[in-house]
Amino acid sequence: MKKFEAFTGVAAPMPAQNIDTDKIIPARFLKTIQRAGLGKSVFNDQRYNDDGSEKAGFVLNQDAYRKSEILVVGDNFGCGSSREHAPWALTDYGIKTIIGTDFADIFFNNSFKNGMLLIKLPKEIVDELMDDAQKGANARLTVDLETQEITRPNGEVVRFDVDPFRKHCLLNGLDDIGLTMEKRSDIDSFEGKDGQSRPWAPSIAAE
Amino acid sequence: MASPRTLFDKIWQNHLVATQEDGTCLIYIDLHLVHEVTSPQAFEGLRAAGRGLRRPDKTLAVADHNVPTINRTGRIENDESRIQIETLEKNVKDFGVPYYGIDDIRQGIVHIIGPEQGLTQPGMTVVCGDSHTATHGAFGGLAFGIGTSEVEHVMATQTLIQRPAKNMRVTVNGKPPLGTTAKDFILAIIGKVGTAGGTGHVIEFAGEAIRDLSMEGRMTVCNMAIEAGARAGMVAPDETTYEYLKGRPHAPKGAAWEAALTYWKTLPSDDGAAYDKEIVLDAAEIIPFVTWGTSPQDALPITGVVPDPASISDEGVRAAVERSIEYMDLKAGQKLTDIKVDIVFVGSCTNGRIEDIRAAAAVAKGRKVADGVRALIVPGSGLVKEPAEQEGLDQILLDAGFEWREPGCSMCLAMNDDKLRPGERSASTSNRNFEGRQGPGGRTHLVSPAMAAAAAITGHLADVRDFLT
DSSP states (O other): OOOOOOEEEOEEEEOOSOOBHHHHSOGGGGGOSSSTTOGGGTTHHHHBOTTSOBOTTSGGGSGGGTTOOEEEEOTTBTBSOOOTHHHHHHHHHTOOEEEESOBOHHHHHHHHTTTOEEEEOOHHHHHHHHHHHHTGGGSOEEEETTTTEEEOTTSOEEEOOOOHHHHHHHHHTOOHHHHHHTTHHHHHHHHHHHHHHOTTSOOOOOO | OOOOOOHHHHHHHHTEEEEOTTSOEEEEOSEEEEOTTTSHHHHHHHHHHTOOOSOGGGEEEEOOSSOOSSOOSSOOSSHHHHHHHHHHHHHHHHHTOOEEOTTSTTOBOHHHHHHHTTOOOTTOEEEESSGGGGGGGGGSSEEEEOOHHHHHHHHHHSEEEEOOOEEEEEEEESOOOTTOOHHHHHHHHHHHHOTTTTTTEEEEEESHHHHTSOHHHHHHHHHGGGGGTOSEEEOOOOHHHHHHHTTOTTSOOHHHHHHHHHHHTTOSOOTTOOOSEEEEEEGGGOOOEEEOSSSTTOEEETTOBOOOGGGOOOHHHHHHHHHHHHHHTOOTTOBGGGOBOSEEEEOHHHHOSHHHHHHHHHHHTTOOOOTTOEEEEOOSBHHHHHHHHHTTHHHHHHHHTOEEOOSSOGGGTTSSSOOOOTTOEEEESSSOOOTTTTSTTOEEEEOOHHHHHHHHHHSBOOOTHHHHO
16 A cells, blocks of 8 residues: 655535445446546546536536545545445545545545545534635645644644554555454464354355 | 443454554454455455465355346346456355355345355354445344455455444334334434434344344344444344244254354343443334435435425535435425336345245235336345245236346346436335436435335335225
8 A cells, every 4th residue: 555645735625415435436337346447437427427528517527626636525425335446436536635524434444445544523624624625726735644734725734633553554555454464373362262162153165 | 240231342342353552453253245346356455465365164255236137047248247247256266265156046135145044143243345234233243344455354364453333222112003114113213313323333223123023124124224324233132033043054053052042142232231322213103114315314204295495404404405306306395105106126135035025015916016117026035036936926926017036136226237217216125315326317215115015006105004904
């Protein structure tokens, strides 16, 4: 995974509540067997007409927002399906950070595992950042995970909280599996004990 | 004395492999279910790192999302669907993963076949790259959906890195009126708490009305816990659970059954256990529900009307309601029973079990599907389809003008040939009414199987109680 570095970028406002993962990437785009390439289909049904032309009203189709790297979103962004295709599509498009009041749990987890930083802030602060985002390319935000700070276009600094373990993994580009593999002896001993206390736990033979 | 613990607390503690100083935990996974949509990139990741599955014997794969529900003998015409299924078949072979092929009678929707085989048991941790994994919590286990990175993590290590969830209890007291089913309970609950009401929590469903449900009904309720924002829903195991499990292929047998039973009986929440959030409903007040909008929280009793945005003070909520009414092509104040439907779909991991098909057939018996309505019945697995046919349910439904299909996810999510066309409207027993969920431009009203059958017969959303008197 790529290390998360501080950056300054355009933030696109998406104030609607409950933007679900079917909206972020409709199910018919889940037929891929790869991770890359979903960026062109992110928000497909809101972004394109049936003939493939762009819908002018959609935020990412406006020139000021085409190169957005941040989304400022409404409550409960990412609800619904567990599809990791949602964060894959967003990161493939170029989104590095999403800011909102709260996020659906599975989407939140999936995003961090793909190097994307999700920031939860109180509603009044999200509202202010949403106002910044409405100003488009003239109002870039700076996101610094190391210091846990967002710098607004007016220079004001907003502090944010982040789970220390997730921060560590993001800053160092760490792969969870590698970290867990280091705990192999713990897993071995759990399995040993558990095999004795729950010997009936199901085991399936390959056919 | 140890402080009282919830069902969730007990399962969590029984599966802790390691805890970091910051509270992040490594938990052990007892059963990993795999399907064709969220696994290819995980297998690819293993391959790239030269890793294998730590416990293929705790893993079961099946194709369900992409499979056709008619003409199953030939080649799948859609290239992408075929490739995804062929990729799964190659992967299970390469990595030695148990797999139920498309011609195996045990094939079906991943959340239907786990319980059916007795693989889903009380006190277990069950995961799958699918948010409706919550279904398995009906057996008193901890079951939740994960993303593909986590699928790969479980494959390689049989564990997951997690933080403990908070405890939420939803109690449904009393007895429901005639015509009210498990689906109506969960729609009423989501309507009350909202789609983010359970975020960060595991919901334990409790109370007389939940206890009185069959395992099928409990699975329907837990299935949609995710639609209330909770990663997992659960019901404490009891005699109904044990009765369902006994004798199933992977259920413990003989002395092992007795040992398991002793353990399972220690799992229900202790008296006095604390919950971070509590919701209480009275079953007697829940009549059949439908959704009118594009979020599962847009749920109302069938006797209701489409809400009026003008009466909503919160700006964000008003905008969402306006958008939903426009997308759904409805009018504020319109009676829900005046909404005409084009398609009726009975199936999915929410309502694709034998009890659901019986409920639809009971309403359909001796009646006819309304002109201009297409009605599909899609059993959740081969082992749902077979007994349904033995009971003659297929014939009752065929006689009434329903289509009788092969098992799969079908019209729940438009990844196969079964989908709504733009502008078409469905009464559907599935779990999500999001924009485009059943096909681009499609409009979905979520209902119970009996309500779906009533809509098929009348041609509009209808109150199933009119059929039951």
